[in-house]
Amino acid sequence: MAPQTLPHILSFLLLSFSIFSKLGTTTESTASSIAFTTLGRSRYFFDLFFLPTSQNPEEPVAETQLTDGFSVNYNGFFPSLSSSLLSSLLSSSPPSSMDALLYVSERNGSSNIYLDLFVPAKGGGSFLLPARLQFPLLRQSSHLSRVSMKDKPALAGDDLIYVSTHEPSSSPRRSWAAVYSTHLATGQTRRLTPYGVSDFSPAVSPSGNWTAVASSGARGWSGEVEELKVGIFVFRTADGSGRTLVVDHGGWPCWADESTLYFHRQSSDGWWSIYRAKISIGIGVSLVSVDRITPPGFHAFTPAVSAAAPKLIAVATRRSSSQFRHIELIEVGDGGITYVEVTRPVRPNSHHFNPFFSPDASRVGYHRCRGRSNGGSPPLLLESIKSLAPEAFSLFRIDGSFPSFSHDGKRIAFVGLPGVFVVNSDGSDGRREIFSGNAFPTAWDWKREGVIYTSHGPDFATESTNVDIISITLHDDDAKSQPSIKKLTSGGKNNAFPSPSPDGKWVVFRSGRSGHKNLYIMDALEGEAAGLQHLTDGPWSDTMCNWSPDGEWIAFASDRDNPGSGSFAIYMVHPNGTGLRKVVHSGEGGRTNHPWFSPNSKSLVFTSDYAGVSAEPISNPHHYQPYGDIFIANIDGSNIQRLTHNSYEDGTPTWTPLFLEPTDVAESLQGSARCNFDDCHWLNIKGEVTESLHGKSC
Ligand SMILES: *[C@@H]1O[C@H](CO)[C@@H](O)[C@H](O)[C@H]1NC(C)=O
Ligand SMILES: *[C@@H]1O[C@H](CO)[C@@H](O)[C@H](O)[C@H]1NC(C)=O
Ligand SMILES: *[C@@H]1O[C@H](CO)[C@@H](O)[C@H](O)[C@H]1NC(C)=O
Numbered sequence: 094m095a096p097q098t099l100p101h102i103l104s105f106l107l108l109s110f111s112i113f114s115k116l117g118t119t120t121e122s123t124a125s126s127i128a129f130t131t132l133g134r135s136r137y138f139f140d141l142f143f144l145p146t147s148q149n150p151e152e153p154v155a156e157t158q159l160t161d162g163f164s165v166n167y168n169g170f171f172p173s174l175s176s177s178l179l180s181s182l183l184s185s186s187p188p189s190s191m192d193a194l195l196y197v198s199e200r201n202g203s204s205n206i207y208l209d210l211f212v213p214a215k216g217g218g219s220f221l222l223p224a225r226l227q228f229p230l231l232r233q234s235s236h237l238s239r240v241s242m243k244d245k246p247a248l249a250g251d252d253l254i255y256v257s258t259h260e261p262s263s264s265p266r267r268s269w270a271a272v273y274s275t276h277l278a279t280g281q282t283r284r285l286t287p288y289g290v291s292d293f294s295p296a297v298s299p300s301g302n303w304t305a306v307a308s309s310g311a312r313g314w315s316g317e318v319e320e321l322k323v324g325i326f327v328f329r330t331a332d333g334s335g336r337t338l339v340v341d342h343g344g345w346p347c348w349a350d351e352s353t354l355y356f357h358r359q360s361s362d363g364w365w366s367i368y369r370a371k372i373s374i375g376i377g378v379s380l381v382s383v384d385r386i387t388p389p390g391f392h393a394f395t396p397a398v399s400a401a402a403p404k405l406i407a408v409a410t411r412r413s414s415s416q417f418r419h420i421e422l423i424e425v426g427d428g429g430i431t432y433v434e435v436t437r438p439v440r441p442n443s444h445h446f447n448p449f450f451s452p453d454a455s456r457v458g459y460h461r462c463r464g465r466s467n468g469g470s471p472p473l474l475l476e477s478i479k480s481l482a483p484e485a486f487s488l489f490r491i492d493g494s495f496p497s498f499s500h501d502g503k504r505i506a507f508v509g510l511p512g513v514f515v516v517n518s519d520g521s522d523g524r525r526e527i528f529s530g531n532a533f534p535t536a537w538d539w540k541r542e543g544v545i546y547t548s549h550g551p552d553f554a555t556e557s558t559n560v561d562i563i564s565i566t567l568h569d570d571d572a573k574s575q576p577s578i579k580k581l582t583s584g585g586k587n588n589a590f591p592s593p594s595p596d597g598k599w600v601v602f603r604s605g606r607s608g609h610k611n612l613y614i615m616d617a618l619e620g621e622a623a624g625l626q627h628l629t630d631g632p633w634s635d636t637m638c639n640w641s642p643d644g645e646w647i648a649f650a651s652d653r654d655n656p657g658s659g660s661f662a663i664y665m666v667h668p669n670g671t672g673l674r675k676v677v678h679s680g681e682g683g684r685t686n687h688p689w690f691s692p693n694s695k696s697l698v699f700t701s702d703y704a705g706v707s708a709e710p711i712s713n714p715h716h717y718q719p720y721g722d723i724f725i726a727n728i729d730g731s732n733i734q735r736l737t738h739n740s741y742e743d744g745t746p747t748w749t750p751l752f753l754e755p756t757d758v759a760e761s762l763q764g765s766a767r768c769n770f771d772d773c774h775w776l777n778i779k780g781e782v783t784e785s786l787h788g789k790s791c
Pocket of ligand 2: 300302351
């Protein structure tokens with residue numbers, strides 16, 4: 094399909110103006126690379142599938158895969174396309190019958206909304222047109238092409254309604270998620286969410302006139318990580334006007350008809366349940382009634398409904414009889430409710446997410462992790478992510494936690510919780526385990542080649558826990574020889590987060606030896622036995638320290654503003670203990686962690702909840718803290734810039750002076766099983782709690 098068939102939309106592609114071109118020094122010699130971790134995400138890949146709604150559980154038919162088996166595809170929607178829109182998309186006259194799928198796709202390092210067109214096959218399934226017709230719908234204008242997350246598309250007439258994070262929120266710890274509409278023929282885009290507010294999970298009414306969203310309204314986000322404190326607002330799709338709070342507690346709305354909404358909420362008995370709201374739309378919008386539909390005893394959430402069969406609700410469930418999230422159909426009749434399992438008879442041991450109906454309600458779509466059977470790509474060691482300043486630095490998601498680069502940039506160390514691994518940054522040779530115990534983080538000595546510092550023991554532990562700092566020396570001249578391990582601290586009072594000085598003489602670390610976690614400096618070769626300097630001191634936690642490449646500063650995360658609260662800010666201090674200052678905080682109760690200096694020592698990259706949560710956490714797999722994004726700021730705290738936009742948990746960034754070309758690097762040694770991730774741990778039903786398959790990332 095030639096792009097010129099969408100003339101209005103795609104002509105904007107040529108406008109590649111970047112407001113970030115002034116960021117950093119952009120000469121080639123100072124270009125650098127940043128790598129970070131996303132909890133679990135390197136090991137799972139989603140595709141969209143559907144099953145017929147008339148599925149006979151005794152004789153299940155196979156799923157039909159809708160998406161490419163290559164990108165990360167999710168949150169689908171079956172739109173009814175108007176003939177005018179179809180003919181503007183297709184140069185030839187459209188076939189008499191055409192199916193369409195709208196969905197989110199992460200590919201080539203950014204997220205976009207795609208439209209795929211299908212010709213239905215005679216047997217009831219779909220087959221693709223000779224070439225898959227795919228329209229990336231939102232690459233058209235400069236501000237929309239900014240690095241951002243796109244989510245939850247729907248169609249209202251010829252307007253695409255969706256979530257985007259391309260505009261910063263007005264204050265820290267507020268989500269950037271807002272609902273926009275883009276007219277597909279002209280590309281004209283309008284923000285429907287008022288400034289100062291964030292909206293999630295939009296759904297358009299059958300007439301297209303109204304849109305319902307989950308929103309915290311003026312309350313903002315107060316750090317909740319399981320159920321967001323959101324209510325359901327309704328507004329006119331055309332311009333966002335008439336915005337009214339209809340249900341104070343609930344999320345993920347969907348419309349059965351112009352006056353009936355279904356939604357989910359966690360009930361006071363603890364079970365996530367489906368509710369129905371009757372509303373009346375007249376001069377204003379008002380709530381008539383709210384009824385609980387699903388009873389206690391199992392979780393039901395993320396409802397979808399079709400105007401063609403308004404009594405049929407598709408939901409995801411977690412029941413005590415399965416450790417997996419499955420799609421079920423609920424039929425609400427006069428005599429009660431009936432349940433039909435859709436995905437469990439077909440694929441009992443996978444999580445299935447976020448169902449949606451075809452316009453005639455004959456099919457129910459959803460996404461799930463694709464396994465090896467769907468083909469596709471090998472896991473990536475480094476996934477190139479779109480950088481907001483491509484001339485200044487490339488950005489990578491790495492399949493491992495707490496990465497750090499050797500000083501020639503040719504090797505990367507990271508931890509597997511447990512295990513410490515080293516891999517070539519070009520992906521050659523596969524990963525090598527150099528230490529098998531639990532250890533975190535990693536940092537390479539600046540002078541002695543092949544020396545890596547880490548701390549051995551449990552992560553997220555108290556001051557008195559047995560954790561000690563070790564150095565691991567690789568013997569590259571002799572491939573068979575084991576690395577040598579040297580213990581640099583003793584006494585095991587949670588000695589962790591070593592970071593070496595650039596002259597190779599010292600290591601700064603945090604220790605709980607005083608009863609509080611504070612920073613200390615010791616000899617890099619001989620460890621604390623050769624002397625110890627107490628750098629910070631107080632009844633709070635200083636941790637995650639990083640020594641600047643120019644030797645002048647040590648950056649660290651500290652909760653000293655409110656000890657024990659879990660709220661961390663980034664501070665800096667000179668190695669001689671002078672000059673202490675706060676660099677960046679995301680605000681009251683906020684978390685700002687994992688600082689790492691830029692190669693020129695003038696900026697820091699770090700993890701923060703500065704942009705809140707980008708989607709309802711229940712619509713995602715398990716993330717301990719579904720809010721971490723990667724940011725950079727100048728060391729005086731100015732010019733805070735968001736680097737990652739997604740609804741995952743990003744963390745543990747590192748910054749290397751080596752500029753790695755912004756292309757994906759596959760793992761030559763394929764990793765362990767994919768699709769091995771947890772569903773949201775807080776949905777586990779008592780007695781069914783599954784052990785976490787992944788370590789925590791921060
Ligand atoms: C991603 O980028 C590569 C290299 O530029 C290109 O060949 C490929 O078609 C792109 N993939 C998608 C899905 O756009
Ligand atoms: C939707 O809005 C249009 C234009 O205002 C109006 O003509 C139509 O009656 C509305 N439909 C419904 C179902 O409210
Ligand atoms: C401490 O170190 C800083 C940075 O190197 C330096 O500017 C300052 O003079 C030092 N202060 C003392 C008291 O040594």
